[in-house]
Amino acid sequence: MSAAPSHQFLFQAMTATGGKKFGFRAAPSESVLAEELRRDHLMLLRAWKLPGTAAATRRIPLKDEVLLNEQLHALLDRGVPLVDALEVAASVVSKQTQPTVEKLREFVAAGDSFAGACTKAGGFDPVAIAVYVSAERTGDLATAAGRLMTAARRRMKLLGRAITMMIYPSAIATLSLLVVTAMLAFIVPMIGRQLDDTGGQVQINAFSRVVIDASYWINANFNYILLGVVLAIIAIIAFRERVGAFFMRVFNRLPVIRSLVLTIELARFFAIMGAMTRSGVPLADALGTATKLISSQTLRGQLEWLRQSLVDGGVLRNLIERVDALPFATRKLLIAAERSGDLDAAFETLSADMADEVDKKSERLMALLEPAVILTMFALIGPLLLAIALPLLTMSIEGDA
Numbered sequence: 001m002s003a004a005p006s007h008q009f010l011f012q013a014m015t016a017t018g019g020k021k022f023g024f025r026a027a028p029s030e031s032v033l034a035e036e037l038r039r040d041h042l043m044l045l046r047a048w049k050l051p052g053t054a055a056a057t058r059r060i061p062l063k064d065e066v067l068l069n070e071q072l073h074a075l076l077d078r079g080v081p082l083v084d085a086l087e088v089a090a091s092v093v094s095k096q097t098q099p100t101v102e103k104l105r106e107f108v109a110a111g112d113s114f115a116g117a118c119t120k121a122g123g124f125d126p127v128a129i130a131v132y133v134s135a136e137r138t139g140d141l142a143t144a145a146g147r148l149m150t151a152a153r154r155r156m157k158l159l160g161r162a163i164t165m166m167i168y169p170s171a172i173a174t175l176s177l178l179v180v181t182a183m184l185a186f187i188v189p190m191i192g193r194q195l196d197d198t199g200g201q202v203q204i205n206a207f208s209r210v211v212i213d214a215s216y217w218i219n220a221n222f223n224y225i226l227l228g229v230v231l232a233i234i235a236i237i238a239f240r241e242r243v244g245a246f247f248m249r250v251f252n253r254l255p256v257i258r259s260l261v262l263t264i265e266l267a268r269f270f271a272i273m274g275a276m277t278r279s280g281v282p283l284a285d286a287l288g289t290a291t292k293l294i295s296s297q298t299l300r301g302q303l304e305w306l307r308q309s310l311v312d313g314g315v316l317r318n319l320i321e322r323v324d325a326l327p328f329a330t331r332k333l334l335i336a337a338e339r340s341g342d343l344d345a346a347f348e349t350l351s352a353d354m355a356d357e358v359d360k361k362s363e364r365l366m367a368l369l370e371p372a373v374i375l376t377m378f379a380l381i382g383p384l385l386l387a388i389a390l391p392l393l394t395m396s397i398e399g400d401a
Contacts, residue, residue, distance in 0.1 A: 134276060
């Protein structure tokens with residue numbers, strides 16, 4: 001049994017106070033959407049299923065993943081039955097995730113394994129499910145949940161840093177676009193008409209003429225442009241996963257950002273490797289699951305080769321040197337860790353080291369972004385100011401003459 005596919009809906013609902021609210025939400029059907037809105041004290045009035053949005057059940061938010069594993073680790077470690085622990089967990093996660101945790105509890109109460117229940121309920125990371133499977137085999141689900149909680153907290157820290165890093169350039173870029181749009185839609189047309197009313201007494205250069213004519217068109221079609229922007233925003237929200245994937249492909253072509261993304265992926269890769277090997281998962285199987293986190297084709301191919309070589313009977317310390325996409329120091333640490341029989345601790349150490357490296361690279365990227373954003377702002381606004389100033393300066397000189 002698998003989770004039903006979800007569709008993205010644009011809905012109109014009535015609030016408890018009688019007001020109307022529009023929004024987007026994913027649900028398998030309109031009836032399920034109505035039930036979810038009812039839990040949020042909203043009454044569904046109308047719903048429109050957006051085309052091409054069929055997808056798997058949405059992932060559980062990272063914050064709820066932390067809370068769920070935190071409760072499982074704390075309660076199971078103290079001997080609380082899994083069904084009761086899930087009941088407590090359902091009370092601490094967000095309203096969005098509560099139905100999923102309640103389904104988990106129902107499936108487990110009916111006799112399913114926890115990993116099987118996660119698969120049925122949907123929304124769980126396949127890597128986390130693989131950790132749960134191995135943990136149930138060893139009977140140590142509490143410890144596995146604790147390791148997943150630690151890994152998820154580290155991911156939250158990395159995600160928070162990435163969001164913080166993007167707020168400043170996004171705010172500056174948005175402000176610049178708003179200023180440019182306002183100038184082209186209202187200020188430049190007003191000045192352009194005054195210049196045109198002089199009956200050709202003021203010489204308008206070719207560049208200024210192009211800018212003024214463009215501003216006339218924007219002013220005349222402003223309502224249509226505004227409608228287009230609104231529709232574009234709706235489309236971006238509706239297809240945000242595809243839009244996000246597109247921008248990730250673009251960003252991965254930029255050397256500085258590609259290096260940062262790879263470091264973030266390695267931090268999670270080693271955290272998952274540590275959690276899985278500590279739960280008794282064979283090294284080759286752990287590699288097969290964790291390698292899916294890597295977007296770099298070169299590194300991913302080398303790790304897949306390493307996994308296959310381990311399955312064929314190879315020894316890590318003899319093979320890891322050929323994975324030259326990993327840093328030299330990382331390979332040497334893994335060789336030493338295997339010889340000492342302490343690979344689990346090495347993976348945790350590497351995950352922490354990569355997280356520290358993410359901090360350093362993020363700071364360097366911010367140092368590059370700040371001047372780049374300021375230059376971009378001047379590149380957008382400067383030509384407009386120049387296009388307006390040149391005719392005015394000419395008119396001033398001619399008036400003095």
